[in-house]
Amino acid sequence: MSHAGFFNSAQAASCAHTSTSFHAGTAPARGLSASKQAQRMTFPKRAVITCGMPYGNKNLHFGHIGGVFVPADFFARFMRDRIGAENVVFVSGTDCFGSPIMEGHRKREQQGYAGSILDYVKENHNAQKAALDAYGISLNLYLGSGLEPAAHIHQELTYRVLERLHSRGYLTKRSTKQFFDTTYNQLLNGRQVIGRCPVRGCKSEKAYADECDLGHQFDPEELIAPVSQLSNTTPELRYVDNWYFDLPRFQHELEELCGTWDNDALVRDVVSQTVRESLAAPVMYIQDKFRDAFNSVADTLPQHTVCEAQKGQQSFSVCFANWEDRDCARGILEDAHIRFRTGKTLLPFRITGNISWGVKAPALEDTDGLTVWCWPESLWAPISFTQTALELDKAQTNPQLSTHDWKQWWCSDDSNVYQFMGQDNIYFYCVAQPAIWQALDWGLTNDIPVANYHILFMNKKASSSSDIKPPMAAELLDSYKNWQLRAHWLSLALDTKAVSFSPKAFDTSCSHVDKQTGMPVAVKDDPRVSDPALKETAFLTNIFNRLARSCFYGAQKSTNGCLPAVDADALTKETCADALIAFETEAGLTHAHSALAHAEELVRWANKRWGDDAKAAVTAGDDTAYAQALANAFYCLRAGTLMLHPCVYEQCETIAQMMNFDAQLFFSWEYAFIGPYELAQLCGHRAEEHQLQHIEPRFDFFKKA
Numbered sequence: 159m160s161h162a163g164f165f166n167s168a169q170a171a172s173c174a175h176t177s178t179s180f181h182a183g184t185a186p187a188r189g190l191s192a193s194k195q196a197q198r199m200t201f202p203k204r205a206v207i208t209c210g211m212p213y214g215n216k217n218l219h220f221g222h223i224g225g226v227f228v229p230a231d232f233f234a235r236f237m238r239d240r241i242g243a244e245n246v247v248f249v250s251g252t253d254c255f256g257s258p259i260m261e262g263h264r265k266r267e268q269q270g271y272a273g274s275i276l277d278y279v280k281e282n283h284n285a286q287k288a289a290l291d292a293y294g295i296s297l298n299l300y301l302g303s304g305l306e307p308a309a310h311i312h313q314e315l316t317y318r319v320l321e322r323l324h325s326r327g328y329l330t331k332r333s334t335k336q337f338f339d340t341t342y343n344q345l346l347n348g349r350q351v352i353g354r355c356p357v358r359g360c361k362s363e364k365a366y367a368d369e370c371d372l373g374h375q376f377d378p379e380e381l382i383a384p385v386s387q388l389s390n391t392t393p394e395l396r397y398v399d400n401w402y403f404d405l406p407r408f409q410h411e412l413e414e415l416c417g418t419w420d421n422d423a424l425v426r427d428v429v430s431q432t433v434r435e436s437l438a439a440p441v442m443y444i445q446d447k448f449r450d451a452f453n454s455v456a457d458t459l460p461q462h463t464v465c466e467a468q469k470g471q472q473s474f475s476v477c478f479a480n481w482e483d484r485d486c487a488r489g490i491l492e493d494a495h496i497r498f499r500t501g502k503t504l505l506p507f508r509i510t511g512n513i514s515w516g517v518k519a520p521a522l523e524d525t526d527g528l529t530v531w532c533w534p535e536s537l538w539a540p541i542s543f544t545q546t547a548l549e550l551d552k553a554q555t556n557p558q559l560s561t562h563d564w565k566q567w568w569c570s571d572d573s574n575v576y577q578f579m580g581q582d583n584i585y586f587y588c589v590a591q592p593a594i595w596q597a598l599d600w601g602l603t604n605d606i607p608v609a610n611y612h613i614l615f616m617n618k619k620a621s622s623s624s625d626i627k628p629p630m631a632a633e634l635l636d637s638y639k640n641w642q643l644r645a646h647w648l649s650l651a652l653d654t655k656a657v658s659f660s661p662k663a664f665d666t667s668c669s670h671v672d673k674q675t676g677m678p679v680a681v682k683d684d685p686r687v688s689d690p691a692l693k694e695t696a697f698l699t700n701i702f703n704r705l706a707r708s709c710f711y712g713a714q715k716s717t718n719g720c721l722p723a724v725d726a727d728a729l730t731k732e733t734c735a736d737a738l739i740a741f742e743t744e745a746g747l748t749h750a751h752s753a754l755a756h757a758e759e760l761v762r763w764a765n766k767r768w769g770d771d772a773k774a775a776v777t778a779g780d781d782t783a784y785a786q787a788l789a790n791a792f793y794c795l796r797a798g799t800l801m802l803h804p805c806v807y808e809q810c811e812t813i814a815q816m817m818n819f820d821a822q823l824f825f826s827w828e829y830a831f832i833g834p835y836e837l838a839q840l841c842g843h844r845a846e847e848h849q850l851q852h853i854e855p856r857f858d859f860f861k862k863a
Contacts, residue, residue, distance in 0.1 A: 165649045165694065165754035189832040190735060197739050199746045203572040204245045204560065207234045208540040210579040210587075211253040214279040214302065215262030218289045219628040221580075221620070224647035224659060225613040229750055230578035231295045232648055233608075235804035236745045236753075238296075239825045244560040247567060248297050249543040252283040254304030255516045256532025257347035257366075261387065275515055279304060289631045293640045294807060299547045303517065303539050307550065312542040316535050317520045319598065320401070320509065324522050328597040329401045329509065331525065335378050336512065337367055338396045341389035347513045351393060354382035358443045358473075358499040368508070372582060379488075380500060399525060402506035403534070406481055408593035409504055412437060415592055415604065422606075423747055426653055429607050432584040440484035441501035443473040448496045452476075455494045459487045473499075481505050507590050509534050537591045540577070541568055569601040576748070577605040584609050608748045610652035616665065617658040629664055637663035638691060641806045641860070645694035648805055651751040662689035697758055698806060699860045702798065705765045706813055709795050710853045712772065712788045722785045723846035725835040726793035734760065734797040738830050741801045750805070757801035764794030793833035800825055809859050816851040 187195060209230045212222055227250075234248040263275045271278070279302065287300045301308040323329045337346040348367040355362040355370035362370040367378050378384075379395055386393045416433050419425040444452055446467055456464075460483035465475045478484040481503055491498055508531050510519045516529025545564045552562040567573050577587050588607050595602040612619055620628035634643060638661065650657040665681035672679050681687050713719055726734075737760040744753035771787035774780075795813070803810040803825050814824040819837055823829065829837065838848040 165697075165751050165758050187827075187831045188829060189731070189836065194735050194739065194831075199743050201237075201241050201746060202574040203241065204567055204570070205237050205241065205247075205573065206540070206544055206567050206575040207237065207246065207248045208543070208575070208577055209250040210577075210583050211251055211303070211536050211539060212286055213256070213258045213262075214252040214254045214282045214304075215259045216282060217285040218631045219620075220615070220631050220634055220659060221613050221628055223289065223293050223295075223631040224643065224650075225580055225610050225652060226578050227290060227295045228293065228644050228647050229608070229610060229652070229748070230576075231293075232644075232750045232804040233576065233578070233745070233748055234296055235807060239800070239803060240742070240746075240827045242560075242826075243822075244558055247544055247547055247559065249299050249301065249540060249547055250297055251299075251301035251303060251308065251539065251543055252279065252286055252305070253532055253536050253539070254279045254283070254302045254309075255529070255535070257349040257511075257513055258532075260347055260513060260515050261349040276304070285632075292632060292635055293644065296807075299543065299550070301543050301546060303535065303542075308543055308546040311546050311549070312535070312539060313517055315538055315542045315545070316517045316530055319538055319594075320520050320522070320530070322598055322600075323403060323509075323594070324401075326597060326599070328404050328407070329522070330404060330506065331399055331523065332402050332506065333397045333399050335395035336398045337378060337384060337386070337393040339386045339388050339391070339393050341386070341391055344388075345396070345398065345512055346386060346388070346393055347511070350387045351378075351381065351384050352387060353384040356380040356382050356499055358501050374502070375505065375585065376500065377505075398512050400508060400512070400528065401510045401519070401522065401525070403509050403590070403594060403597070405507040405590060405593050406504040408596060409437060411596055412504075412589060412593065424606050424608075426607075426609055428581055428611065429584055429588050429609050432581065432609075433588050435502050436504060436585060436589050438501055438503055440478045440481045440503040442476045442478075442484060442487065442491070442498045443501065444476065444491075444496060444498045445473050448498075449474065451494055451496050452491075455490055455496070458490055460484075462487070475501075504589075507534070507593075533586055534590070534594070537586060537594065540575075544568065565601070569603065571603075573603070575603060575605045576608055578608045579610070581609050581611055608653075611654070611656040613647070613650065613652055614656055614658040616660050616667070619656075629661075634661065634664075637661065639861075641698075641808065642692060642695045645698060645754075645805055646691050648750040648754060649694050653749060653751075659691070661691040662687060663691075695860075695862070697761075698809075699858070699862055701758075701765050702761050702802070703858060703860050705761055705768065705791065705795055705798070706859050707853070707857060708765075708768055708772075709788065709792050710816070710850060710857070712784075712791065713850055714852065716781070716784060716788065717846065719850050719852060721792065721834050721838055721845040721848045721850065722789040723844070724785050724789045725845075726790045726833050727786060730764075730790040730793050731831075731833075733763065734794060734833075735831055738797055738801065742827070742830075745804070753801070754805060757798055760794060760801070761798040764791060764798065767791075768794075789833075789835065793835070796824070796833050796837070797830075800827075800830060806860070812859055816853065818848065818850060 207230055209226050212218055234246060238246045259279060263278045266278060283302045283305060290300055303312050337351045339346055351367045353365050355365040355374055356376050357374040360370060360372060360374050362372045364371045365381055369375050384393055416430040419430045461479060463477045467474045510528040511531045513529060517535045519528040519530050544567055548562045548564055551557050551559045579587055592604050615628045662682055667681050668678040669681045669684040669687055670679055737756050741753045741756040768787060768791040772784060775783035775787055799810045799813045811821055814821050835845045838845045
């Protein structure tokens with residue numbers, strides 16, 4: 159079979175021979191030879207799947223859904239089919255606390271909003287959940303860190319985490335500077351201050367008090383040209399006390415973890431590359447024009463090494479042994495009026511803050527009344543969300559999950575936690591979180607980070623905080639079906655590079671100038687321009703739809719609407735087995751685009767073979783050959799439907815329903831390597847007695863309109 163299709167199939171074979179194993183073995187599959195069985199991946203007994211949490215100050219735009227939630231949903235649906243729904247917990251939720259929410263609520267109040275901040279968060283949470291539901295994101299629960307039923311569980315876990323870190327000596331109280339607006343006479347939260355990022359090489363013009371919109375961390379005094387969002391004046395810096403986690407202590411452990419990730423096929427290169435950037439030695443970069451001034455104070459600085467400017471550069475670098483020495487040098491350079499920029503390095507990770515809207519921090523030593531910065535508590539929110547899901551399931555009359563002990567999901571050798579995220583969040587989930595997990599010493603297994611590159615809009619980075627506003631997720635559904643967008647987003651291969659989402663319906667760029675009117679014609683209004691977002695739709699509505707229809711129509715024509723009385727031939731079974739194993743490997747590695755390429759390749763092959771064999775049988779008047787061709791097509795249809803199920807679940811479940819098979823049986827990978835002939839036997843009757851549902855002429859499993 160050739161790799162020519164819509165799901166980035168050029169990369170489909172790239173990991174087919176990757177040797178990867180998880181914690182639990184794979185039981186021998188029915189209908190599969192020992193040699194084929196040996197080619198399969200092994201999977202964990204249980205899996206927790208979670209996503210980065212959207213802030214509770216807005217609804218979801220397409221990047222949230224297409225870049226994170228749809229890939230996570232594909233994997234969750236695959237894992238439910240692969241290891242059983244009772245062994246998969248898929249949770250996420252709204253990040254309810256922090257300065258982004260406070261600032262969003264303040265701006266809404268200025269526009270006349272009368273609701274409380276909790277009302278504001280609930281409205282956004284409900285809108286987010288509605289958007290996720292509209293795209294078929296199959297979360298067990300979509301919760302909120304500040305909303306019941308999760309709020310009290312999350313608060314309790316936060317107390318336990320901070321008390322544990324403090325008792326084990328990993329929290330340090332530091333008196334650090336925070337911005338203060340003298341006009342309003344109040345301390346400013348992180349999002350109430352805006353300036354330019356001070357991290358060398360970062361071009362972000364939208365940096366807040368201690369982090370920029372690209373995820374770089376820094377101290378408030380480093381922010382370039384800070385401006386108060388309240389008064390539009392330059393704020394002062396005043397000292398406040400907060401608790402910090404001793405992240406630099408885990409330099410060695412994080413370096414070892416990067417080495418492990420380098421050899422783990424499940425972890426993408428962008429993860430270890432990004433983490434290593436944060437493990438660099440503490441450096442300052444100073445422009446050459448300040449060299450004389452630097453030389454005059456160099457002897458007063460802590461021990462350091464100077465590296466001269468390289469060819470083409472205008473700054474020399476000063477490297478220190480640790481971040482404390484660099485911090486000490488900062489004050490000396492500032493007093494000498496020497497400007498500098500800092501490089502990335504491990505710094506103490508702020509845990510608490512001084513804003514009112516946050517998860518309460520426990521009283522530690524002589525501090526009280528602090529709240530937890532939203533980023534740290536969002537790291538353990540998936541644990542509290544899992545605990546909530548388990549408690550709610552346990553209370554049901556018929557519980558669905560295999561165990562209600564959260565440690566069996568988060569601390570067990572036979573369970574994996576998969577954290578889907580955008581590349582901007584790698585620092586938090588892959589630097590801060592592993593260190594905190596180790597410091598807690600609860601036996602928490604490190605998440606498997608599934609980091610995607612940016613999904614662009616019309617070839618430009620778009621975010622709700624940038625000049626280029628992305629379309630909201632719900633807005634897209636006015637022009638597209640959710641399955642069309644799911645299939646397209648999964649084809650983009652965001653695990654390998656940043657890719658543009660360029661839906662024709664939103665493309666207002668000029669296609670051409672109309673010769674008659676002399677007016678420009680937008681791409682969205684030009685019928686000659688194909689829609690990139692519908693590229694995969696063509697395969698589904700034509701090739702896959704045709705195979706499904708052919709099977710049903712063939713049965714209605716030749717077997718009284720029942721399955722053929724013969725099993726598929728050896729070539730069909732071997733071809734399907736190879737495709738299924740390749741799909742399973744790629745899906746298990748979270749490479750949805752490559753997995754789907756194998757599904758597409760099989761369906762195209764089956765469609766062509768059915769056309770050739772059925773035509774030959776009809777021409778020869780050979781009913782036996784026709785029955786064999788039909789049995790082969792049904793076998794491929796079932797295999798293709800099983801593989802496409804995580805992507806276009808609704809249509810695939812319709813196929814299973816119309817074939818009169820229970821969905822749990824039809825989509826179980828325990829029976830992936832047998833076809834409808836043997837599935838009917840498992841149901842207790844012969845294939846020729848297994849009645850299919852009747853479909854009308856030109857029936858569409860994938861409806862375009």
